[in-house]
Amino acid sequence: MNEQGDAWSKVSRSMEKQLEKCTRQAIAASRLAADVPAADVGSSACEVVLKKDRMRLLHYLDGPEEKNPVPVLLVYALINRPYILDLQPDRSVVQSLLKQGLDVYMIDWGKPKHGDRFLGLDDYIERYMDDCVCAIAKRSGQESISLLGYCIGGYLTSVYASLHPDRVRNLAVMASPLDFGIGEGLLHLWTREEYFDPKQVVEAFGNAPSEFLNGGFLMLDPLGNTLLKYLNFYENIEDRKSVEMFLRMEKWLSDGIPVAGAFYVDLIRDGYQKNLFVKNKLRVNGGRADVKRLTMPILAIVAEKDHIVPPSSTLGLLDVAPSKDKTTMSYPTGHIGLSVGGGPHRDLWPKVAGWFTNRSLPAKETR
Amino acid sequence: MDIWKEWSRKAGADVSDAAKEVAPTVAQYWAKMFAALWESAGEARTREDPLVGQEELRRYMLVSYNEMMKKVLATKSFAARSGNGVKGMLDGVKAWNEVMEETLRALHLPTRGDIDELHEALYNLSKRVDYMVKSLENSGNRRAK
Numbered sequence: 001m002n003e004q005g006d007a008w009s010k011v012s013r014s015m016e017k018q019l020e021k022c023t024r025q026a027i028a029a030s031r032l033a034a035d036v037p038a039a040d041v042g043s044s045a046c047e048v049v050l051k052k053d054r055m056r057l058l059h060y061l062d063g064p065e066e067k068n069p070v071p072v073l074l075v076y077a078l079i080n081r082p083y084i085l086d087l088q089p090d091r092s093v094v095q096s097l098l099k100q101g102l103d104v105y106m107i108d109w110g111k112p113k114h115g116d117r118f119l120g121l122d123d124y125i126e127r128y129m130d131d132c133v134c135a136i137a138k139r140s141g142q143e144s145i146s147l148l149g150y151c152i153g154g155y156l157t158s159v160y161a162s163l164h165p166d167r168v169r170n171l172a173v174m175a176s177p178l179d180f181g182i183g184e185g186l187l188h189l190w191t192r193e194e195y196f197d198p199k200q201v202v203e204a205f206g207n208a209p210s211e212f213l214n215g216g217f218l219m220l221d222p223l224g225n226t227l228l229k230y231l232n233f234y235e236n237i238e239d240r241k242s243v244e245m246f247l248r249m250e251k252w253l254s255d256g257i258p259v260a261g262a263f264y265v266d267l268i269r270d271g272y273q274k275n276l277f278v279k280n281k282l283r284v285n286g287g288r289a290d291v292k293r294l295t296m297p298i299l300a301i302v303a304e305k306d307h308i309v310p311p312s313s314t315l316g317l318l319d320v321a322p323s324k325d326k327t328t329m330s331y332p333t334g335h336i337g338l339s340v341g342g343g344p345h346r347d348l349w350p351k352v353a354g355w356f357t358n359r360s361l362p363a364k365e366t367r
Numbered sequence: 368m369d370i371w372k373e374w375s376r377k378a379g380a381d382v383s384d385a386a387k388e389v390a391p392t393v394a395q396y397w398a399k400m401f402a403a404l405w406e407s408a409g410e411a412r413t414r415e416d417p418l419v420g421q422e423e424l425r426r427y428m429l430v431s432y433n434e435m436m437k438k439v440l441a442t443k444s445f446a447a448r449s450g451n452g453v454k455g456m457l458d459g460v461k462a463w464n465e466v467m468e469e470t471l472r473a474l475h476l477p478t479r480g481d482i483d484e485l486h487e488a489l490y491n492l493s494k495r496v497d498y499m500v501k502s503l504e505n506s507g508n509r510r511a512k
């Protein structure tokens with residue numbers, strides 16, 4: 001009888017604790033509902049220095065007055081908005097680079113409309129990116145600048161660097177799909193030629209709709225991107241900072257943009273299905289994107305837990321590029337964690353900024 | 368009737384192929400999850416706070432289920448079936464677009480195809496102008512050097 005009584009008192013104490021926690025969380029939830037924090041994003045001060053069609057080139061103004069002479073151009077993917085690189089002041093790649101004295105620019109590709117369905121890889125590389133690189137070089141008085149590409153942006157920067165190596169001083173790619181023949185990763189499997197024809201998407205919709213793309217990304221981590229994410233949020237609902245971060249991330253995730261039809265076909269067909277770039281067979285606007293011309297310093301930044309772009313896909317570039325200065329930096333986080341995680345901003349980004357700084361000095365001083 | 372028989376035979380073979388590929392993974396994960404459930408039920412009696420174990424168990428079950436789903440999604444049979452599903456959906460959208468085009472054409476209204484033709488012409492024009500400007504600038508720069 002005593003044993004039974006003890007067991008019941010343990011259960012009732014435990015239930016009391018749970019009830020107290022649930023009440024605290026419910027109060028925090030109702031307070032949050034009454035006063036939803038503003039999820040401001042992309043708050044770093046910037047000016048638009050170039051506009052072309054829907055694309056804007058942003059120049060960031062914060063940081064020390066005396067800046068490194070070689071500017072860094074951030075090139076984000078054509079999927080989702082680029083403000084993930086400037087999500088909140090203490091979790092901002094832009095701010096991390098500015099603080100180290102780098103002169104930072106970023107391309108905002110804009111939201112393609114139905115009429116932009118004809119824009120392909122050659123347009124993004126030779127018409128938009130090239131205009132940005134030339135404009136920055138002219139403004140800074142440099143012949144070449146540094147590029148940092150994130151996700152598909154890394155594919156764009158690498159292809160650009162292989163076409164115009166004289167205009168790229170340093171090339172950094174971050175969680176970028178570059179070697180598509182790695183045989184791992186769900187996106188690589190689902191987009192195989194025998195299962196999927198990207199032309200059909202474009203024939204049906206014109207551009208690849210963001211809802212269609214998001215559906216695929218959600219399935220990469222079915223419960224992690226849905227139920228578990230919201231359970232974690234509720235678990236931390238009393239922590240204001242974590243709530244604000246969650247709301248910013250949700251804002252970014254729901255702010256998807258379509259991908260221009262022709263580019264989508266180029267990326268899936270020539271990239272995911274045929275892996276032309278690392279095979280040195282990719283042609284852009286009649287010219288070959290020759291990986292053997294990637295002789296500039298190259299930095300590959302990978303996320304060890306990346307389920308969107310497996311690290312081996314990014315590192316594949318280092319195997320084919322003849323550069324004598326190749327560096328790898330990896331961090332135990334996910335694809336998005338690289339740009340918004342507290343750990344990467346503490347440990348990784350100062351090193352990345354240092355890598356650019358060391359390679360942007362006059363030749364004799366370069367370490 | 369023969370078409371129906373052929374279709375059902377193929378569909379049956381597809382399902383059985385998929386089941387063969389997926390079943391061992393699913394069985395392995397469910398076995399692990401049931402074992403955890405059993406263990407947790409046993410431990411709950413001796414714990415100071417019995418509900419703490421329930422929370423851990425819930426998380427373990429969800430994470431395991433998620434891992435199991437990822438393994439299933441990584442099978443070739445899932446890729447083939449989802450590819451077929453996407454193709455079917457896109458065929459449906461294209462069929463609907465065709466009906467809309469026909470209807471608008473019958474009403475003598477411009478269709479999406481007509482607008483696309485204009486967009487393409489504008490795109491080609493702006494591309495040509497861009498490359499002309501670039502080549503003029505490049506030749507100017509060369510002369511200046």
